[in-house]
Structure formats: C-alpha cells, structure tokens
Amino acid sequence: MPRRDGAGPVWWHGRFRGCGYRITAGREAILGVLMIAEKHLSAEDVYNKVHPANPAVGLTTIYRTLEILVNMGLVFKFDFGDGRARYELVEGSKKSHHHHHLVCTKCMRIIDYTEFINEEIELLKTTEKGLSKKYGFDITSHIIQFYGICSVCQKGN
Amino acid sequence: MPRRDGAGPVWWHGRFRGCGYRITAGREAILGVLMIAEKHLSAEDVYNKVHPANPAVGLTTIYRTLEILVNMGLVFKFDFGDGRARYELVEGSKKSHHHHHLVCTKCMRIIDYTEFINEEIELLKTTEKGLSKKYGFDITSHIIQFYGICSVCQKGN
DNA sequence: CTGTTTAATGAAAACCATTTTCATTAAATA
DNA sequence: TATTTAATGAAAATGGTTTTCATTAAACAG
Numbered sequence: 379m380p381r382r383d384g385a386g387p388v389w390w391h392g393r394f395r396g397c398g399y400r401i402t403a404g405r406e407a408i409l410g411v412l413m414i415a416e417k418h419l420s421a422e423d424v425y426n427k428v429h430p431a432n433p434a435v436g437l438t439t440i441y442r443t444l445e446i447l448v449n450m451g452l453v454f455k456f457d458f459g460d461g462r463a464r465y466e467l468v469e470g471s472k473k474s475h476h477h478h479h480l481v482c483t484k485c486m487r488i489i490d491y492t493e494f495i496n497e498e499i500e501l502l503k504t505t506e507k508g509l510s511k512k513y514g515f516d517i518t519s520h521i522i523q524f525y526g527i528c529s530v531c532q533k534g535n
Numbered sequence: 536m537p538r539r540d541g542a543g544p545v546w547w548h549g550r551f552r553g554c555g556y557r558i559t560a561g562r563e564a565i566l567g568v569l570m571i572a573e574k575h576l577s578a579e580d581v582y583n584k585v586h587p588a589n590p591a592v593g594l595t596t597i598y599r600t601l602e603i604l605v606n607m608g609l610v611f612k613f614d615f616g617d618g619r620a621r622y623e624l625v626e627g628s629k630k631s632h633h634h635h636h637l638v639c640t641k642c643m644r645i646i647d648y649t650e651f652i653n654e655e656i657e658l659l660k661t662t663e664k665g666l667s668k669k670y671g672f673d674i675t676s677h678i679i680q681f682y683g684i685c686s687v688c689q690k691g692n
Numbered sequence: 693c694t695g696t697t698t699a700a701t702g703a704a705a706a707c708c709a710t711t712t713t714c715a716t717t718a719a720a721t722a
Numbered sequence: 723t724a725t726t727t728a729a730t731g732a733a734a735a736t737g738g739t740t741t742t743c744a745t746t747a748a749a750c751a752g
Contacts (some may be wrong), residue, residue, distance in 0.1 A: 545739085556728080556729090557727095557729065559728095559729065559730085561729080561730075586738060591730090591731085592730090592731090593730075593731045593732075593733080594731090595731060596729080596730060596731075599729080599730085618738095618739085642723075649743090
C-alpha cells in the first residue's frame with residue numbers, strides 16, 4: 379500500500395504517471411516542500427524553500443508544476459487579493475481541509491480559523507446542493523473569507 | 536435631502552468633498568456607470584462603458600478613481616481568480632448587498648446567488664462575532680464563493 | 693545497458709493587469 | 723479672475739505569471 383511517510387512507493391507517483399507526467403527531481407522537491415508546509419505558500423515561497431537543496435530548479439518549473447498539481451486536484455490555489463497566488467496541498471498531512479480564512483487587508487496576515495467550522499460546513503453542504511441543482515453547476519470547492527484589520531495593524535496605526 | 540435619482544444634490548458629492556476629493560467629469564462618468572451596472576465590472580469594463588461618451592477619460596483615471604472608491608468604502612473590489620479585479624457599488628440601487636458567488640472556473644461566468652442567503656447571513660454574523668473576539672480582528676467584510684463548472688461548460692466539453 | 697522518443701527544464705523574453713512618473717489641465721476657492 | 727494644487731493622460735515602469743526555444747533527461751524498448 380502506498381505510504382506517505384517515505385517508506386514504500388510515494389503516494390503521488392502513481393497519479394502522476396497515470397496522467398502521463400514524469401517524476402523528476404524538481405517535482406519531488408516541490409511536492410516535498412508542499413507536504414511539510416505549515417501554510418499556503420506563494421510560488422516564490424516554494425522556490426525559496428526548494429532552491430537551497432535544489433539550485434537547479436528554477437521559478438518557471440515551480441509555476442509549471444504548481445499548475446499541474448492544481449489541475450490534477452492535488453493542490454488548491456488561493457487568491458487573497460494581494461496579487462500573488464498561494465498554494466496548498468489539498469490533503470494536508472494532519473489538519474482536515476478547510477478554506478476558511480481571516481485576511482488582514484493591511485498586512486495580508488492570513489489566519490486559517492477552525493472555530494465555528496462545523497456549523498459552516500453543514501450549512502455549506504446544504505447550500506452547495508441547492509445551488510448545484512438550481513444552476514446546474516458542478517461545484518468542486520468553496521471558500522469563505524473574512525476581511526478586516528488584524529490586531530497588530532490596529533495598534534500600529 | 537440628497538437624492539439618488541438625479542434631482543437635487545448627487546448623493547456621493549458630499550462624501551467626496553468631505554474627503555478632500557474634487558468632483559470631475561471623469562469621476563461623474565465612472566460613478567454613473569457603476570450605478571447602473573448590472574454586475575461586477577473590471578476596470579476595463581468600466582473604461583469601455585465610460586469611453587464612448589467621455590473619450591477624454593483614460594484607463595489610468597478609471598483605476599485611480601476605483602481605488603479611491605474602494606478606500607472610501609463606496610465600492611467593493613472582488614477577486615475571482617482570473618487575474619483581473621472586479622468592482623461593484625457597495626449600495627446597489629436595488630438588490631441588498633451580498634458577496635455570495637458561484638464562479639465557473641472555466642468560462643469565469645459569475646452568478647450572484649440569493650438563495651439560502653438568510654441562513655448564511657445568520658451564521659456568518661455569529662462567526663464574525665466569534666472570530667473578531669478570538670483573533671482581535673476588526674472585520675469589515677466577507678465573501679463566500681463556490682467554484683465549479685457551469686452547465687454550459689459541462690455540455691460544451 | 694544503450695539508444696530513442698519526447699516530456700521537462702532553465703533562461704530570457706513576453707504578457708498583461710495595474711501602478712507610477714511627469715508635465716499639463718482644470719476644480720475649488722479667494 | 724487669479725491662485726493653488728488635485729486630477730489627468732500618455733508613456734514608462736512594475737511585478738507576478740506565462741511563453742518561447744534550445745537543451746536535458748525520464749521513460750521505455752530492444
């Protein structure tokens with residue numbers, strides 16, 4: 379059975395090959411970074427984390443790989459409104475998967491909140507079902523974001 | 536009393552002057568377009584609607600005015616993930632103000648849904664209060680977006 | 693293991709929405 | 723009407739992302 383801890387076949391190799399993609403050192407490095415990431419990373423963040431151990435991997439490859447991962451559904455791409463996309467593994471190692479954020483529009487600090495999520499998820503499920511039916515959408519994901527000013531920025535004014 | 540139907544002082548002039556901004560033909564045209572807009576417009580959309588009657592107004596002014604309006608809280612700026620921002624008057628002429636969208640990730644068709652909103656708003660109010668308290672955020676707005684493939688794109692595949 | 697096919701790659705250029713620069717114009721006010 | 727200075731357009735700059743193109747290397751057949 380494929381494992382996610384390094385022993386045995388790497389979990390995503392099969393899916394990659396199945397899609398006709400090759401396994402390369404760069405892609406291994408990028409997935410590796412995403413797998414241990416604590417938060418959503420920008421393409422440049424990924425680059426900065428990959429580069430030290432893999433100077434041969436350029437930013438272009440980061441973008442290309444992230445795009446593939448997003449299209450495969452392995453990675454979620456976020457837009458917080460600051461002009462750069464953020465990426466995050468869909469199946470994080472620990473935390474269940476939420477896209478519920480609190481965004482500071484001043485410093486772009488982003489908090490993934492987990493409170494109140496259960497009721498939200500319940501309601502969203504119902505809403506999603508209703509919207510799918512009414513508008514004929516095939517809904518694949520959702521996002522909830524609260525925008526405001528974080529406590530630090532409130533003080534530092 | 537300021538009115539919004541064209542008779543009497545224009546409702547936003549006071550707020551504009553109060554902020555030290557001048558009333559110009561370009562700004563009148565831009566606000567005019569936003570006031571009759573049926574949906575969220577990109578800066579270029581606004582430009583295309585303003586330009587015929589006001590060839591003297593450039594795209595730069597559109598961007599500058601929209602930024603002012605966003606900062607003043609008169610206009611909301613959205614990011615649907617296709618690399619261009621959309622703008623919408625906060626106080627639309629008719630519809631109450633919702634930021635609940637259904638986004639087709641293929642054709643970028645965007646539907647503002649109004650179903651299921653009441654329960655959502657109720658829950659969001661509670662969530663917002665809880666988050667504000669827990670994280671010390673001063674929350675000013677929120678957004679809910681469902682992503683998927685619209686019925687047209689599903690067929691056209 | 694070796695050769696062949698073709699996907700993957702890096703570097704540089706292109707892209708494109710948005711922002712900035714700067715000299716000019718015009719709104720507000722005296 | 724004159725003065726002040728915000729607003730403006732055109733063009734250049736910006737910056738994240740994508741494309742181009744010649745080179746490299748993963749996959750796989752023999």
